[in-house]
Amino acid sequence: GENVEQHPSTLSVQEGDSAVIKCTYSDSASNYFPWYKQELGKRPQLIIDIRSNVGEKKDQRIAVTLNKTAKHFSLHITETQPEDSAVYFCAASNYGGATNKLIFGTGTLLAVQP
Amino acid sequence: DAGVIQSPRHEVTEMGQEVTLRCKPISGHNSLFWYRQTMMRGLELLIYFNNNVPIDDSGMPEDRFSAKMPNASFSTLKIQPSEPRDSAVYFCASSPVVAGAYEQYFGPGTRLTVT
Numbered sequence A: 001g002e003n004v005e006q007h008p009s010t011l012s013v014q015e016g017d018s019a020v021i022k023c024t025y026s027d028s029a030s031n032y033f034p035w036y037k038q039e040l041g042k043r044p045q046l047i048i049d050i051r052s053n054v055g056e057k058k059d060q061r062i063a064v065t066l067n068k069t070a071k072h073f074s075l076h077i078t079e080t081q082p083e084d085s086a087v088y089f090c091a092a093s094n095y096g097g098a099t100n101k102l103i104f105g106t107g108t109l110l111a112v113q114p
Numbered sequence B: 001d002a003g004v005i006q007s008p009r010h011e012v013t014e015m016g017q018e019v020t021l022r023c024k025p026i027s028g029h030n031s032l033f034w035y036r037q038t039m040m041r042g043l044e045l046l047i048y049f050n051n052n053v054p055i056d057d058s059g060m061p062e063d064r065f066s067a068k069m070p071n072a073s074f075s076t077l078k079i080q081p082s083e084p085r086d087s088a089v090y091f092c093a094s095s096p097v098v099a100g101a102y103e104q105y106f107g108p109g110t111r112l113t114v115t
Helices: none
Strands: A004-007 A010-014 A019-025 A032-038 A045-051 A056-059 A062-067 A072-077 A086-092 A108-113 B005-007 B010-013 B019-024 B031-038 B042-050 B053-056 B065-071 B074-079 B088-095 B110-114
Touching: A004 A086, A010 A019, A019 A086, A019 A108, A032 A062, A045 A056, A045 A062, A072 A086, B005 B088, B010 B019, B019 B088, B019 B110, B031 B074, B042 B065, B042 B074, B053 B065, B074 B088
Parallel strands: A010 A108, B010 B110
Antiparallel strands: A004 A019, A019 A072, A032 A045, A032 A086, A056 A062, A062 A072, A086 A108, B005 B019, B019 B074, B031 B042, B031 B088, B042 B053, B065 B074, B088 B110
16 A cells, blocks of 8 residues: 655754755655644644656745655755744655545654754 | 634543544535544555545445545544554545645644554
8 A cells, every 4th residue: 555654763963064855656646745743742733745747846845855756855844943942754655546634654753953 | 714723632532432534625625634643654545535435445444434424514434343452543635736836734633542
């Protein structure tokens, strides 16, 4: 079945450094790749997403890249700040296909050390 | 809009009791999703509805779990009988699923503890 693998499971960086989280997906029909941020005790919230017709998308300090040939996509956070500390989930979906459900990765706990 | 509303926010019950979790999606959203989150298993999709119709319930762990969506503004997830291993945070999410708008908006979650 569909599967999304996410690495690393934990990531610790110094404030101001960059953080990169990587995901691979198994369903070649996937065409929508969102990233969610979940702070401790809170709900997951969408921070950025990318469609399969583009290779990169940027929003201020966060960016996502997509390589459809290799079936992997990555989240890049630059100039990290303590408030970036959270669990980040990647997901993949085949919107417009038989189902619109998201397949989530297992999450990455990002700790930004001040 | 108030966002996705879930109730109760916390539920503590004894093993064997029936538990009912409730969700009100964002008005106008036509897809609704139920997730379970635990440390061990992460974020799991249990079931989702399009236009009040269950589309995929392959994530429902066993017959003790059931979900309904009687109308566009209300859904329930029921566990009967509950077991300690059902302890988790249960999220409901809704999505408009119109062309170009795929984001799922999560509710605050219900923290279920079964003793």
